[in-house]
Amino acid sequence: MSEYNTERNYYQSLVDSYNNNYVGQNLTIAQYQESVSAKNIIDAELPKQDQLKAELDILSTSLQI
DSSP, X not given: OHHHHHHHHHHHHHHHXXXXXXXXXXXXXXXXXXXXXXXXXXXXXXXXXXXXXXXXXXXXXXXXX
8 A cells, every 4th residue: 555655646746747837838849848748757657556556456355355
């Protein structure tokens, strides 16, 4: 659970940073390129989040027996 929480917090910080810096902003070309890079990092982290959540759900279910 600790690993999931750590990764979840990291992922959320990426999303929050992206939202604060790029969403709804008029971006320069350089900022747009930065936003694409940031979004790619977020997208790459999502499968890890999903995998950890699935593992946590399995463990939680098995502990409730």
